[in-house]
Amino acid sequence: MTGDWAVYGRAIHAPDRVEDLRETLMIVGSDGVIASVETGVSPRDPRLAALRDGDALIEIAGDEVLIPGLVDLHVHAPQFPQLGMALDMPLQDWLQHYTFPLESRYADLGFAEAVYTDLVDTLLAHGTTTALYFATIHLPATQRLAEICLGKGQRAFVGRVGMDHPEQCPDFYRDVSAEVAIAETRALIAHIRALPGNDAALVRPIITPRFVPACTDALLDGLGALAAETGCAVQTHCSESDWEHAHVQDRCGCSDTVALDRAGLLRRGSVLAHANFISDADAGLIRERGAAVAHCPLSNIYFAGAVFPLRRMQALGLHIGLGSDIAGGPSASLFEAARQAVAVSRLLESGTDARKPPAERGQPGARIDAPTAFRLATAGGGEALDLPIGLFRPGYAFDALLLRANLPDGNLRVAANEAADRLMEKIVMTAGRGDIAHVWVGGRLVKSR
Amino acid sequence: MTGDWAVYGRAIHAPDRVEDLRETLMIVGSDGVIASVETGVSPRDPRLAALRDGDALIEIAGDEVLIPGLVDLHVHAPQFPQLGMALDMPLQDWLQHYTFPLESRYADLGFAEAVYTDLVDTLLAHGTTTALYFATIHLPATQRLAEICLGKGQRAFVGRVGMDHPEQCPDFYRDVSAEVAIAETRALIAHIRALPGNDAALVRPIITPRFVPACTDALLDGLGALAAETGCAVQTHCSESDWEHAHVQDRCGCSDTVALDRAGLLRRGSVLAHANFISDADAGLIRERGAAVAHCPLSNIYFAGAVFPLRRMQALGLHIGLGSDIAGGPSASLFEAARQAVAVSRLLESGTDARKPPAERGQPGARIDAPTAFRLATAGGGEALDLPIGLFRPGYAFDALLLRANLPDGNLRVAANEAADRLMEKIVMTAGRGDIAHVWVGGRLVKSR
Secondary structure (H helix, E strand, C coil): CCCCEEEEEEEEECCCCCEEEEEEEEEECCCCEEEEEECCCCCCCHHHHHHHHCCCEEECCCCEEEEECEEEEEEEHHHHHHCCCCCCCCHHHHHHHHHHHHHHHHHCHHHHHHHHHHHHHHHHHCCEEEEEEECCCCHHHHHHHHHHHHHHCCEEEEECEECCCCCCCCCCCCCCCHHHHHHHHHHHHHHHHCCCCCCCCCEEEEEEECCHHHCCHHHHHHHHHHHHHHCCEEEEEECCCHHHHHHHHHHHCCCHHHHHHHCCCCCCCCEEEECCCCCHHHHHHHHHHCCEEEECHHHHHHHCCCECCHHHHHHCCCEEEECCCECCCCCCCHHHHHHHHHHHHHHHHHCCECCCCHHHHCCCCCCCCHHHHHHHHHHHHHHHHCCCCCCCCCCCECCEEEEECCCCCCCCCCCCCCCHHHHHHHHHHHCCHHHEEEEEECCEEEEEC | CCCCEEEEEEEEECCCCCEEEEEEEEEECCCCEEEEEECCCCCCCHHHHHHHHCCCEEECCCCEEEEECEEEEEEEHHHHHHCCCCCCCCHHHHHHHHHHHHHHHHHCHHHHHHHHHHHHHHHHHCCEEEEEEECCCCHHHHHHHHHHHHHHCCEEEEECEECCCCCCCCCCCCCCCHHHHHHHHHHHHHHHHCCCCCCCCCEEEEEEECCHHHCCHHHHHHHHHHHHHHCCEEEEEECCCHHHHHHHHHHHCCCHHHHHHHCCCCCCCCEEEECCCCCHHHHHHHHHHCCEEEECHHHHHHHCCCECCHHHHHHCCCEEEECCCECCCCCCCHHHHHHHHHHHHHHHHHCCECCCCHHHHCCCCCCCCHHHHHHHHHHHHHHHHCCCCCCCCCCCECCEEEEECCCCCCCCCCCCCCCHHHHHHHHHHHCCHHHEEEEEECCEEEEEC
């Protein structure tokens, strides 16, 4: 469709709590931005007939509901082939023995093209309308990932990974110097910003030091300066595991958060993956800088050794969204990340050891509910990135999923006229790609089943 | 196919650890039982050509692998419509406010027929070749569930739920008396055993006291006597939550396990769901009786308040399989139960509270690996039920799934010639219904995509 068009029917989203948008007429401009949202519009409203006549109306059926697209704040694109593999190893061994050898293969542009095409298609089919990608140290393959995202219409932040520390990065997969890493990051930024068809900045570059242990101070400082110079967003890991947290403390004499801040990497729109072991003071610094946390409940189970204290960090005012952490997390579905965010918060609250009395087992008050997880996966991601996505509001991009319930090969089972809070809970707890009928990004239909 | 037929190619299963059955020729008799399993058969073996000529050979392609069918030891069939709903409530409130009102609707046979048909189709599509069903107190609907399983070819144990305790069961959904509950259970046993086409006992009755709190002593004792008389298997809940565990202790002056044993309900083939809070002495009694535990990692997250200490219970010699616990568990996929079994074992091992030092956080040694979870979902279930299912061995039923990797709309991504232990890990961590090409039960093809 060209020009303005509209959707009509039931939508739900989570600006704060659940908002049930019934009989909603949403006008979408030709720029893919929501122009207006009006609820309680009668099915006999003459505007609907006019839109229908103009072939400019998508009508949401009784078993269907529109939700915002999902925002995945943490994806390691090159790790997709090892999804679900070797999660029994400690993080540093998993990196050295599996992940770095796999990532080094992206020097081969043909291999990169095949994996990245499959990955972007897969994530769109799972409803991920925005993704933050760590690529590898290879500039050509990373450029190709950005082009694939743009071609398929996925909103994306694509980063060339910087990692030059000789003690933590193997000889076969390491930046030759901080200078080269910085220069290639600069080249990626220019390349993505100049991509034909990317005028609306659907795909953006993102500055991506792997994590403090993998980077020399020169690289961290250089990438921080580049962020200030270019205004690019930043992504990295922070205080993921006991090992990483302690390693940075030893090397830098401060917390991971403080080390990143000293290098100028903690900025509005910076996304820190994990942050499981940050202190309240770290959290205060992150909030002050306007940076955000990508909560990755799936991979944390295997590599963190503890649960991210989400409720406590929300209370401290942090911006928080969700990450699949492919392939440390074994699922490409952000719905899965949302349910695991609920699940691990329950295990943090209850504790896990049945031999202890209930009062000594867990952390009272740590649980989140399903609507909170839904918010993290949508509006929370938008807030983290400082982008108008994740809500059905005028001025927000029309990034949306049409869910169709009660399909024989879907998971979502919904009763007629299900109450909004219970509907949202069922979506978080059960929805998957089989329930997604259509996916739009910036008003463009990018997937249909 | 009638008469003997065969499959040829790669299969994996887990008799104890991973067994990689390469170039395997498996002959299946017309009775649906595996007659022989021979590995290392050359693709040029003349028997293959003969079978091919007789249209009696299924050939497993390079991207495919055969695994045993999944055994779900704990399904509440009537709760399927509330999958993923109200899991924020404590168990006893969830039962009173959501579950019992829903279950009471199965007095309506039309409603039952629609839900049970959807459920059995869904479970077969997810690869569940054997299921243990709690139905409701309604005999006609429960009989209908058994007939649907038989018609669709799912191996099943179907139980009419007994629940007559006036303090724990609401007026609108309670057995009128222990006598009626016992008589209707007896009637169900006779009905299922006499079903036309059920000569091989594909579908079996199972004696099903809901749980001790919901049953009077008269009902528990009566059902225990009926088990001894009829030789039927038994299923119930045991020590699921702090609340249930303490309630039984208060009422009976003993543990849940001992109370069940006193009533004669702890027998070879009895399946106790949950058992999160059993003592080592309880475990010893369960082992002595040859009974088994249905580990339900998904619902335990929401209702148990602790993690089932699987490794410790394995070390004590218990038979253990997996349960989805629909709808306390929000997924119909036993693959999902298997991955959650791994996940929660990791959180039991590591603990969850990042503010504690690692050494004080968790329970060292509690983790299980993916092959162990695979075994629980297949051979473990067979062992629990004392049935020859869950392995590719002569004399075992041909209950099997053909997984097809690398499908655009599947989750499983497998490299050429992936090592068996890593392949099994990927299956546990990522597989779902989209990866299942065919499902057989007792040699009958019951689902194909």
